[in-house]
Amino acid sequence: MSRFASTSLRALPRVSRPIASIPGRAFISSSVTTPASAAFAQQPQQSDSNSDAAIKSAAQWAEFGRDHVCHGLGRLRDHVVVKGDGLDLYTADGKKLLDFTAGIGVTNLGHCHPHVSKAAAAQVNELVHLQCSISFHAPYLQLIDKLIPAMPHESLDQFFFWNSGSEAIEAAIKVARQATGKQNMIVFSGAYHGRTMGSGALTRSKPIYTQGTGPLMPGVFSSAFPYWHQLGVAPSTSEEELVRLAEHQLDLILRQQVNPKDVAAIFIEPVQGEGGYVPVPPAFLRHLRQVCDKHGILLVIDEVQSGFFRTGSYFAIEQLVPELRPDILVFAKGVANGFPISGIASNKEIFSKLDVGSMGGTYSGNAVACAAGIAAQEVYQQGDIQKNVEVRSKQLFKYLNGLASGEKTKHLISQVRGMGLMAAMEFRNTSDKCTLEGVSSDTKIPKNIGKRVQEYCLNNDLMVLTTSAFDTIRFIPALTVTEEEIDRAMKIFVQAVENVAKEG
Structure with a gap:
């Protein structure tokens, strides 16, 4: 029996639909206009007596957020994102961002995966909420049924x-x-x-x-x-x-x-x-x-x-x-x-x-x-995701290891590590002697390498995150990432590291 063969609950109504055969990237999401985006306009409009509020521009919404979102919540940038599709994010002011953060490892199947979104939409019309201490509900039990063999x-x-x-x-x-x-x-x-x-x-x-x-x-x-x-x-x-x-x-x-x-x-x-x-x-x-x-x-x-x-x-x-x-x-x-x-x-x-x-x-x-x-x-459980992670991980680590061994950049890099599409590059830091192994004492190590590399990436519409108390950038793209998207992201990242090496 397959590890993921059905084990029980076949009498319960189906919650989601069978996955269609998908050529190429079997995990790309469909293109659907986000209703929320209608609330954002390039130019502000005056409200009339019959409206509750004016339609705000992207800049005005960002300012609104700075005024009213809890100060304890940090952000990379004040972009107002209105749509996600696969690894692409679209902002209210027309930017298209390549997302290598996946919501900090959440949207493993990419933004708005069609099969997941369709199942959630169908469930909204069946049962939205039943408190778990009151009764079983079918999706709760069916999810367990799916997870047991995993x-x-x-x-x-x-x-x-x-x-x-x-x-x-x-x-x-x-x-x-x-x-x-x-x-x-x-x-x-x-x-x-x-x-x-x-x-x-x-x-x-x-x-x-x-x-x-x-x-x-x-x-x-x-x-x-x-x-x-x-x-x-x-x-x-x-x-x-x-x-x-x-x-x-x-x-x-x-x-x-x-x-x-x-x-x-x-x-x-x-x-x-x-x-x-x-x-x-x-x-x-x-x-x-x-x-x-x-x-x-x-x-x-x-x-x-x-x-x-x-x-x-x-x-x-x-x-x-x-x-x-x-x-x-x-x-x-x-x-x-x-x-x-x-x-x-x-x-x-x-x-x-x-x-x-x-x-x-x-x-x-x-x-x-x-x-x-x-x-x-x-x-x-179809298996395509696992295969893609294996191939794309090798592609990603080839770029990272190339930087770590490259004559232009190896003096900046302390270590490349990770597993699958959970990868990281740690940079050297003159205040952290452990990271200086392998470089001569007269080697000039720039300050704040990771933050500078991240800033360059953000300025070129690639979203990456730092992590830890050490100078580290992590890569967590959706597991549906394509060969072209890895290449595109890494070209930006390589250029960012080379720029820091050149600028010193």
Whole structure:
């Protein structure tokens, strides 16, 4: 039987439609005018006595946003985006942007994927909302039916859906504490698990996410991630040595700071996101499983950003340690291609320890988001996405590695890393001696390389993001990205890096 063969619920009405045969890029979205774009005009118009408000120009709407959107929310630019199609974004003032951010790894199938959008639109006319504590609804159960065969371990057979990655982490914290009767958590330096009060307490990538909001949830201990930055060693340090050093630091935590009998869970991202797109060495994941089994600690795998073929497989741990058994798997972002839904998966033994009524949420497992999630899984499970990630990843890394070895630019670049279409380039920094390995002491290293490269890309209509406390640019295009789009984006990026090298 195929891994993705139907398992149940065939009596339920279908939520989405079969995917049409799609030549070429089997994942390109259709071209549909966005109704919201009608609210934006190139020139402002005066309101009359019968209208509630004037039609504003793009510039006026941007000014409106600066005045009325929470100051705590940052932006790359003040573009007003009115339409998305595949990897293209269109602004109210007529710009066309090539999007290599995918909503920070959310729109894995590109903006407005036709199959996903059609399924969501159809669901709107059937059932928009039924609170999950009142009754089952068909899309909730059908999404589980689609996800069960996609789970990285067969033990993961019960699910709880929520709205965001942070909320899913909050759910995992609650489950871990209730299931074990213990309170403490261990996380890793560079980790990003969210910015709510519980998930924010687990986050260790940047202080901005929680600064000024303490005291945070107590009982969280941070150990070193097996990444050269976190251990203060050179980038060329072997993977074996990084694992040895990280294992030693974890052992010290359990000997000096918290007794393992008081630890409920260890949380880890298989590929750190806000920590710099750093894959965890497989040997370290195996070590964590051994530690957890020895001490009755739950192993929580956070695949919020790395899941749903972002790294080339349904979940990253399938490539890193195929036999790994998470006690709790956390997922979000790519599950429904932009519709707000997240979830945790665990086994019946762990979930059976929860008190009935302890889990819930007004919008958790929303019917429209679930319908979108079902349609997204149907696209993923065709196999075309996985094949495309494999090919386009090689193309992307060829460009990045070319810059890292090129005579014009290699003195700027500390490391290229990542998995699949979750890739990063870290630049050298004179204030960070670890990054200067391999360059002579008289080599001139420009300041703020990443920000300057990003600014050039933005000025040339390519959207890319930085990440981590280190000088790193990440690449997270939709998994439907074409050969031409990779070439186009990388030509801009290569020129940006070469310009910084030339300008100094």
